[in-house]
Amino acid sequence: MTDVLLSIRNLCVDYLTDAGVARAVDDISFDIRAGEVFGLAGESGCGKSTTAFAIARLIRMPGFVSDGEVLFEGEDVLRMDAKRLRAFRWAQTSVVLQSAMNALNPVIRVSEQVCDAIRAHQRVNEDQARSRTRELFALVGIDPGRLDDYPHQFSGGMRQRICIAMALALRPRLIIMDEPTTALDVVVQRDIIGKISALQREFGFSVLFISHDLGLMLEFCDRIGVMYAGRLVEAGTARQVGEQPAHPYTQALLRSFPSLCGPRRRLQGIPGAPPRLTESIAGCAFAPRCEKAESTCLTQTQALASLTEGRVVACARVSRPLVATTQTAEVS
Amino acid sequence: LALTASVQAAEADQNRIHGGELVLAPTQTNAHVRNFNPYNFSVGAFYAQDFIYEPLWIYNIAHPGQDFPRLAVSFETADDLRSITYHLRPGVKWSDGQPFSADDVVFTFELAKSHPAFPVGLDIQSDSNPNGLIVSMEKIDDLTFVARLSKPSALAHEHIGVMYPLPRHIWKDVQDPTTFANPEPVATGPFTEVRSFSMSQFKVCRNEKYWDAGKPYIDCLKFPQYSGNDQTMLAARAGKIDWLGDGMSDPEKTYVNGDKHNKYWFPAGANANLHLNTRKAPFNSLPFRQAFSMALNRRFILDVATFGLTTETQFPIGTGELYKDWYDAQALQPYRYLMEYNPKRAKALLDDNGFVDRDGDGWRDNPDGSSIEFKLAVPSGWSDWVNTMMTVSENLRDIGVNAHLSTQDESTWFAGTTQGDFDVYIMWTKPSATPHGTYSLMFATDGLAEGRRLEQNMHGMVIPEINQALDKFAQTQDRTEQKKWLTQVHKQVAEKLPVITLFANPDWYQYNDSRFQGWVTQDNPYVRPMLHLGVPERGVHVLNLSLRKEAAAQVARQ
Amino acid sequence: MKLHDLQVELGLDNLQTDGLLHRAPAPLRVFLADKRGVAGLLILLLLTVAALGAPWLTEFPPDRMSAMPHLPPDGDHWLGTTRMGKDVFAQLLYGAQASLTVGLLAGALATLIGVFVGMCAGYFGGRLDDVISFIVNVALVIPALPLIIVIASFVDSASPMVIGLVLAATGWGWTARIIRAQTLQIRHKDFILAAQLLNEPWWRILAAHILPNMLSLVVSGFVLTTIYAILAEAGLEFIGLGDPSAVTWGTILFWGQQNSALQVGAWWEILPACFAIMLTGAALVLINFTVDEIANPLLRKRRGEKAVIAYLRKKGLPVND
Amino acid sequence: MRFILRRLGFYCAAFAVALTLNFFIPRLMPGDPAATLFVSLRGRMSQQSLDAMRAAYGFDGSLWDQFVAYVIRLLHGDLGVSTVNFPQPASEMLLYAAGWTLFLVGVATLLSFVVGILFGMLAAWRRGSFFDTLFTPVNVMLNAFTPAVVALLLLYGFALQLEWFPLGRAYNIDLEPGWNMAFMGSVLYHSVLPLASLVIIAIGGWHLSMRNTMINLLNEDYITLARAKGLSGRRILFRYAARNAMLPQITSLALTFGFVLGGALITEVVFNYPGLGKFTLAAIEKRDYAFIQGQLLLLTFTVLLANLIADLLNLLLDPRLRDRSELA
Amino acid sequence: MTSESALLRMENVSLDFKTGTWGRRSVLRALRDVSLSLRLGKALALVGESGSGKSTCARLLSGLHQPTAGDIYWRGAGLGQRKSKETAAYRRSVQMIFQDPFSSLNPALSIGYQIERPLLANGVVDNAADAARQARILLERVGLHPADETAAKRPHELSGGQRQRVAIARALAVKPEVILADEPTSMLDVSVRIGILNLLLDLKQEQGIAFLFITHDLASARYFADDIAVLYGGSLVEQGDSEAITQNPQHPYTRLLLNSIPGAGDNPSTAPAQTDAPMRQPDAKGCPFVHRCPQALAECREVMPALRQLADNHAIRCHLY
Numbered sequence A: 001m002t003d004v005l006l007s008i009r010n011l012c013v014d015y016l017t018d019a020g021v022a023r024a025v026d027d028i029s030f031d032i033r034a035g036e037v038f039g040l041a042g043e044s045g046c047g048k049s050t051t052a053f054a055i056a057r058l059i060r061m062p063g064f065v066s067d068g069e070v071l072f073e074g075e076d077v078l079r080m081d082a083k084r085l086r087a088f089r090w091a092q093t094s095v096v097l098q099s100a101m102n103a104l105n106p107v108i109r110v111s112e113q114v115c116d117a118i119r120a121h122q123r124v125n126e127d128q129a130r131s132r133t134r135e136l137f138a139l140v141g142i143d144p145g146r147l148d149d150y151p152h153q154f155s156g157g158m159r160q161r162i163c164i165a166m167a168l169a170l171r172p173r174l175i176i177m178d179e180p181t182t183a184l185d186v187v188v189q190r191d192i193i194g195k196i197s198a199l200q201r202e203f204g205f206s207v208l209f210i211s212h213d214l215g216l217m218l219e220f221c222d223r224i225g226v227m228y229a230g231r232l233v234e235a236g237t238a239r240q241v242g243e244q245p246a247h248p249y250t251q252a253l254l255r256s257f258p259s260l261c262g263p264r265r266r267l268q269g270i271p272g273a274p275p276r277l278t279e280s281i282a283g284c285a286f287a288p289r290c291e292k293a294e295s296t297c298l299t300q301t302q303a304l305a306s307l308t309e310g311r312v313v314a315c316a317r318v319s320r321p322l323v324a325t326t327q328t329a330e331v332s
Numbered sequence B: 001l002a003l004t005a006s007v008q009a010a011e012a013d014q015n016r017i018h019g020g021e022l023v024l025a026p027t028q029t030n031a032h033v034r035n036f037n038p039y040n041f042s043v044g045a046f047y048a049q050d051f052i053y054e055p056l057w058i059y060n061i062a063h064p065g066q067d068f069p070r071l072a073v074s075f076e077t078a079d080d081l082r083s084i085t086y087h088l089r090p091g092v093k094w095s096d097g098q099p100f101s102a103d104d105v106v107f108t109f110e111l112a113k114s115h116p117a118f119p120v121g122l123d124i125q126s127d128s129n130p131n132g133l134i135v136s137m138e139k140i141d142d143l144t145f146v147a148r149l150s151k152p153s154a155l156a157h158e159h160i161g162v163m164y165p166l167p168r169h170i171w172k173d174v175q176d177p178t179t180f181a182n183p184e185p186v187a188t189g190p191f192t193e194v195r196s197f198s199m200s201q202f203k204v205c206r207n208e209k210y211w212d213a214g215k216p217y218i219d220c221l222k223f224p225q226y227s228g229n230d231q232t233m234l235a236a237r238a239g240k241i242d243w244l245g246d247g248m249s250d251p252e253k254t255y256v257n258g259d260k261h262n263k264y265w266f267p268a269g270a271n272a273n274l275h276l277n278t279r280k281a282p283f284n285s286l287p288f289r290q291a292f293s294m295a296l297n298r299r300f301i302l303d304v305a306t307f308g309l310t311t312e313t314q315f316p317i318g319t320g321e322l323y324k325d326w327y328d329a330q331a332l333q334p335y336r337y338l339m340e341y342n343p344k345r346a347k348a349l350l351d352d353n354g355f356v357d358r359d360g361d362g363w364r365d366n367p368d369g370s371s372i373e374f375k376l377a378v379p380s381g382w383s384d385w386v387n388t389m390m391t392v393s394e395n396l397r398d399i400g401v402n403a404h405l406s407t408q409d410e411s412t413w414f415a416g417t418t419q420g421d422f423d424v425y426i427m428w429t430k431p432s433a434t435p436h437g438t439y440s441l442m443f444a445t446d447g448l449a450e451g452r453r454l455e456q457n458m459h460g461m462v463i464p465e466i467n468q469a470l471d472k473f474a475q476t477q478d479r480t481e482q483k484k485w486l487t488q489v490h491k492q493v494a495e496k497l498p499v500i501t502l503f504a505n506p507d508w509y510q511y512n513d514s515r516f517q518g519w520v521t522q523d524n525p526y527v528r529p530m531l532h533l534g535v536p537e538r539g540v541h542v543l544n545l546s547l548r549k550e551a552a553a554q555v556a557r558q
Numbered sequence C: 001m002k003l004h005d006l007q008v009e010l011g012l013d014n015l016q017t018d019g020l021l022h023r024a025p026a027p028l029r030v031f032l033a034d035k036r037g038v039a040g041l042l043i044l045l046l047l048t049v050a051a052l053g054a055p056w057l058t059e060f061p062p063d064r065m066s067a068m069p070h071l072p073p074d075g076d077h078w079l080g081t082t083r084m085g086k087d088v089f090a091q092l093l094y095g096a097q098a099s100l101t102v103g104l105l106a107g108a109l110a111t112l113i114g115v116f117v118g119m120c121a122g123y124f125g126g127r128l129d130d131v132i133s134f135i136v137n138v139a140l141v142i143p144a145l146p147l148i149i150v151i152a153s154f155v156d157s158a159s160p161m162v163i164g165l166v167l168a169a170t171g172w173g174w175t176a177r178i179i180r181a182q183t184l185q186i187r188h189k190d191f192i193l194a195a196q197l198l199n200e201p202w203w204r205i206l207a208a209h210i211l212p213n214m215l216s217l218v219v220s221g222f223v224l225t226t227i228y229a230i231l232a233e234a235g236l237e238f239i240g241l242g243d244p245s246a247v248t249w250g251t252i253l254f255w256g257q258q259n260s261a262l263q264v265g266a267w268w269e270i271l272p273a274c275f276a277i278m279l280t281g282a283a284l285v286l287i288n289f290t291v292d293e294i295a296n297p298l299l300r301k302r303r304g305e306k307a308v309i310a311y312l313r314k315k316g317l318p319v320n321d
Numbered sequence D: 001m002r003f004i005l006r007r008l009g010f011y012c013a014a015f016a017v018a019l020t021l022n023f024f025i026p027r028l029m030p031g032d033p034a035a036t037l038f039v040s041l042r043g044r045m046s047q048q049s050l051d052a053m054r055a056a057y058g059f060d061g062s063l064w065d066q067f068v069a070y071v072i073r074l075l076h077g078d079l080g081v082s083t084v085n086f087p088q089p090a091s092e093m094l095l096y097a098a099g100w101t102l103f104l105v106g107v108a109t110l111l112s113f114v115v116g117i118l119f120g121m122l123a124a125w126r127r128g129s130f131f132d133t134l135f136t137p138v139n140v141m142l143n144a145f146t147p148a149v150v151a152l153l154l155l156y157g158f159a160l161q162l163e164w165f166p167l168g169r170a171y172n173i174d175l176e177p178g179w180n181m182a183f184m185g186s187v188l189y190h191s192v193l194p195l196a197s198l199v200i201i202a203i204g205g206w207h208l209s210m211r212n213t214m215i216n217l218l219n220e221d222y223i224t225l226a227r228a229k230g231l232s233g234r235r236i237l238f239r240y241a242a243r244n245a246m247l248p249q250i251t252s253l254a255l256t257f258g259f260v261l262g263g264a265l266i267t268e269v270v271f272n273y274p275g276l277g278k279f280t281l282a283a284i285e286k287r288d289y290a291f292i293q294g295q296l297l298l299l300t301f302t303v304l305l306a307n308l309i310a311d312l313l314n315l316l317l318d319p320r321l322r323d324r325s326e327l328a
Numbered sequence E: 001m002t003s004e005s006a007l008l009r010m011e012n013v014s015l016d017f018k019t020g021t022w023g024r025r026s027v028l029r030a031l032r033d034v035s036l037s038l039r040l041g042k043a044l045a046l047v048g049e050s051g052s053g054k055s056t057c058a059r060l061l062s063g064l065h066q067p068t069a070g071d072i073y074w075r076g077a078g079l080g081q082r083k084s085k086e087t088a089a090y091r092r093s094v095q096m097i098f099q100d101p102f103s104s105l106n107p108a109l110s111i112g113y114q115i116e117r118p119l120l121a122n123g124v125v126d127n128a129a130d131a132a133r134q135a136r137i138l139l140e141r142v143g144l145h146p147a148d149e150t151a152a153k154r155p156h157e158l159s160g161g162q163r164q165r166v167a168i169a170r171a172l173a174v175k176p177e178v179i180l181a182d183e184p185t186s187m188l189d190v191s192v193r194i195g196i197l198n199l200l201l202d203l204k205q206e207q208g209i210a211f212l213f214i215t216h217d218l219a220s221a222r223y224f225a226d227d228i229a230v231l232y233g234g235s236l237v238e239q240g241d242s243e244a245i246t247q248n249p250q251h252p253y254t255r256l257l258l259n260s261i262p263g264a265g266d267n268p269s270t271a272p273a274q275t276d277a278p279m280r281q282p283d284a285k286g287c288p289f290v291h292r293c294p295q296a297l298a299e300c301r302e303v304m305p306a307l308r309q310l311a312d313n314h315a316i317r318c319h320l321y
């Protein structure tokens, strides 16, 4: 693929805690192409949001990016100077946060919050900014007459749509969506995902979509990366990951969802708990919980290995046979 | 000495310069209130008496016999001592031009008689005061009036001279003299014109119609508002106040070294005594009281507790230096020992009289076995007295008497003076023209009902010999005769020890002589020099002050 | 960069080795890890020890003349003597006994009342809350000054204890207010609901379920009221409302002021007490600082922050933007 | 509406209780105004006059009669007559002192609020910086210093030794009070030290509470979002963070303002400032019932008013609070 | 499902809340004419969108609210006129598990204490040692090994899944017959969720506990519950056997719900324009879903349809049937 929009290289993000340095994101590398929806999945605390924040350069103390590069169209976001950074933010990368409830300042009218984003980057007057805001509201299906309401006067779904409208305000190339729908009802969630899909098709921006809901992700994303304990354990197209999960963790994760159809079976879940992030892990981080683990898994670092074009996995146990099967599949 | 003083004052007269504003601080207040009612003791009296209104007579307490007649020029006591006739000064005019006459005096008397809450200070016989001395006042002619007395008295003049007559033509229309603020005073005193009044400062300027032509030398009196000792002292130290009378513990360092013109003199004033509640044990025992007196280290109290500013009182008679002319030192010498610090003898005396530790708690007990423990009451803010009482308690503890200090908020403390359920109080004596006034209050028999006292007779003892001697004193005008009777009183006091004599309080007097001259000084003590209310001599003092040449030049330049 | 390498580079690779400290309960650990709080505690301890050790630390009585008046500090009288010839150092030590006791007692009492009243109001709500809030409002308004005189007149004189009691009686309003607000927040938490459903009696819910969650608030309330009490006691005595024969820091100031100590150059009569009061206040404030941080981890100063910033600067990586 | 009415009713009741307490507290103190007059004259007045005076002050009759008379007078807006400044109406003295107190303590409160808030914001924004690590503890420690000490030191240092500032008072008393430059300049000049003594010890409180609130707030998602929007630091600080952080501070400010009319006793005493604290102390010492009652009344009123205003301000400033619900 | 076999039953219950801004007050009908029953060893799942009244149902059943109309029957007896002693017994029998394991455990207290307290408070055991022993057994039962270690910890030292297990152990401590689980897994990670659901399944089967299981996830409902009731706008719109509801939904809202689930495949043709909660004044007429219903009839605006039995264990409120 040629048109890589964002390229993350060996990104490490740490948090300074009472117990020492905790590694939230450990040496992650992946690309997002122009116009694609890239999903980042994984259970709570695995570092999804941290990755997203690092890309937008939003990490503050006690967190810090300790290594790596975030190349946006070839330019390293992490090394931008203050002026360039301000210009980059929102105009080129905007974010939609998990909880719309907290993402909007409760004591400022929503109109002002949206206009602010516009006027920080474009030389427009108040009226122009407002009319632009009105358009955006219409775009996401909110009555523009409610421009001057306060956040708490909107329902959760509406607030989330306002956040999306705000993210679209400057037509950025990349929108980072950190669990934009988890706080919402299924019906509303459906509605919003539909809206984002439509807008994405219309404007052609790329999306970094973060969620722990694999089901949702498989439906919405072009490609998916799965994280575990700060590391990327698997990445591939949605179809590949959904139908042929390669990493034992991904497999276990997919097995954990009860199903709406088919026979009612007892499911197993994943026993154990993720490792402590303050301790260096020698081998595969998932090894202690992995039913397929062998002794070497605990000691040998598992680097991401390419299976097929755009498909990578970090597991010694499964990579080879899987390559074989895919190859055979292709051959046949 | 005194003689030369008055002479000097008169002689300097011709080369006095007129003008200037004298800055003085006779009292402390949070805000000035425009009230010049001379009988309003919350506000008006502090400024109106002596400066704005003059009394009939000013007694020269420091120099008996050299009084200053003011609105009256002379008086005669009737032979039967039942009336007294006054002759008023001719040619005196109120500041609005109306003539001053006997009508005004009589009017003032009648006003006071009909308004008991209007405290003119006369001992009037009335419903509320059936023992009062003055029954009535009558006008003889414009410049003469006679006062009738309820009983023969040679001392009536002491009571009548203090009166500040009010202008009848103004005050007759006043509805209630008690609450009348008298904002534009009409008076006969040297200063009558109130100017630039604000809550933090006002001036009272010269009365152009003042009877003593050419006086006062000063144009105006300026009264800045000061609310506390600290503030007054800071200003005084900086030389900003010409005349004040503030308690200070170390005048050399806190006052004199601030400005080279800052001067002070603290003559001995009224006495401070301890009143023991003699109606209960152990204070009802004379030996106990004697031991009490001997246990006190008065030297220490004088030098340390009261910062060396108080004056020693020689005899255990309740009065001191202020009336030293009245002493018969020889007759009193045998009682001197009671004023000397002698804990050994005190202890022995207590031992001999059964005040020994009976329950083994380390403290002496009453002869009947009940334990002794009492409180020494003193207002908490009065630091020299607190120090004094602290020393007293230490001294008593040293001889095995369990006494402790009880400091009280001053109003609380004062409220206690009339209750009669106290142990030991420290109390001032009330100075008057002769010691008679002081003792007659100290041994007044009224207000001695069960559970009641007056502040001067808190000790609660009735000594008929003293009352008789005082009556005799009052019935003669002969000084030597009076002195004889007074010695009787003295001896009785020393004998019975109703109060424990401590020391003479200092009379506070500070002045800055950079701008004005004519001050009372220790070398020229022509009157008592204090500025506070109740010292009518301040009226004489202020008339004797005038601008210094250098200061006058400065005033002219401005 | 490997995590371990980073930890080594930042000097944060072996944090969990200080055994004893590590075994302490978490809040205590946080407290002990903060230099300010520890410094405050040490100062307070030192003052307490000095106060309790007064009889051994000085041979002079605090309330009796022991030398000439206004001696400047020297080998015998470390802080000189007062106008009455009393030893200032002895007064300072014995004064600490009274001042600290009164402050701590008043602080404790006011906190006790405030916490109880505030919790009841917040927990039960409704009428009771109205009534209590009402009383709190009134209590907040009643000034301590006349009350001290009133009460002192009943018990003979405004001894430090009396002042302390009055300060406690008038000083619980703020604590009650804050505790009430906090209780209101906690009351609707699920764990309180759970306790109710599990048939816990009300007093137990208050004492065992709500109170432990407000401990830092209670401690900080106590610290603040103690400061208030110490300062207020000194202030009231300074203006002459106390018992001048008692030896406390406030009366030392009072006498210094009465005797114009500063004007006559006897700074040693006033400044040591000033300093002692300030020191106590500062110590308590430092403790409160740390207590705040225990309550709110966000406020905590993080170990190694400096090293991290230096590291990031060196590598040209962004810091806090 | 019901909420406001309920609060109002509540405050009225509190006011009534305070009113009653105000009457009885001064009278529970031993001694009475007449007796204190006597003490201040060291007994230069006869017992008869004293008793008559007591009647003139209106302290005869039962306590209950006096109470009824007091309430009736109050209803007519009459606070009674001051006995310290007999027969001046207490209200006049009260107004005079209240004016100066309002100026001194009011300005000091506002000043320390503004400065403290700015300091707190700065400290939180540049957390861990030199400013924060040094000034935060120092400011907060100043908070624990007694006004007695600070005022004394300022007075002796700057007024007595250096003579940069006057020794006290609210203005140069040789000037005619009025709205002219000279007088106002003098008022300002005289207020420097007393203000400083009040402000120095009050800044720390605001500083710390603002800093703590701010630090919490800066972790909120909406601040992250504001940063992500590429807004300037100043705009984030003043528009997005400060406003929310100010909410609790403004409430405390309103409450603090309720106590402004309590005066700053010690500062006023030390600097001879004609404020309510000093007047009240004198009134208490002299048992000036009318003044004490008046002052307590004023204080009660302003404290309750401030509470009400704080309640309303909260509702007004925080749109979230406007929607409340409760169980039927 | 017959009411005779019901352990806990709620019949035609309505509940109103007073709400509103200052100035404008209004009444919100949180539940309208709802009937439910919980049976021994069976789980009833309550699904519906946020604000539809699910939690309110649970709170009503736990006794935290009193119904405005209708009544609740415990073993056939109405709760309307309970005495306080009976309240305690009832509370013991009906326990609640909350959605948020972070707020349902008291952060200040140790796990052990939080489980021992209900044992003692409800007289399940009568001394501390027994309580401790019993608590360990309970912790083991919910899969927290080793129990001793867990008991000594505080909630913040546990993961979300572990906390939820503790909450379950605490509810089990008093040997309840009914457990009201208000979205017990929604705050948990996918990988942990199943573990908790399995635990609850075991409890249901082994101890015969009746469950009210609130969720907005139909798949979980199907996995855990025997019956499903669908709430919309405070009204019960469809109820029945969980297979019937998930495989053969009838009410337009239930269908919408099912179609919205990711991976459900269908094109969400019924996606509504407006997703705000409908108006719920007590005097509102008609079906609450009418504004969003693609198949709305005229009468839907006027009359609330009655509950109609579609099959043996399948009932619905819709004019379409």
Ligand SMILES: Nc1ncnc2c1ncn2[C@@H]1O[C@H](COP(=O)(O)OP(=O)(O)OP(=O)(O)O)[C@@H](O)[C@H]1O
Binding pocket: A015, A016, A017, A022, A023, A024, A042, A043, A044, A045, A046, A047, A048, A049, A050, A051, A062, A063, A212, A277
């Ligand atoms: N401010 C912080 N201080 C310390 N550790 C933190 C902080 N923020 C996050 N972490 C830790 O970093 C790790 C990654 O957190 P992150 O928020 O990126 O997870 P996530 O994958 O987004 O999880 P979720 O799905 O719950 O949002 C977690 O283990 C978390 O505990």
Ligand SMILES: Nc1ncnc2c1ncn2[C@@H]1O[C@H](COP(=O)(O)OP(=O)(O)OP(=O)(O)O)[C@@H](O)[C@H]1O
Binding pocket: D325, D326, D327, E017, E018, E019, E028, E030, E048, E049, E050, E051, E052, E053, E054, E055, E056, E057, E216, E277
């Ligand atoms: N205490 C209360 N006061 C006023 N209204 C309330 C109260 N509790 C709940 N409500 C209202 O009752 C309705 C039902 O609330 P409930 O909490 O039962 O919904 P829910 O279905 O549990 O929603 P969620 O899925 O968000 O938990 C909502 O509109 C809510 O706003």
Ligand SMILES: [Mg+2]
Binding pocket: A048, A049, A050, A098, A178
């Ligand atoms: Mg996240």
Ligand SMILES: [Mg+2]
Binding pocket: E054, E055, E056, E182
């Ligand atoms: Mg709910």
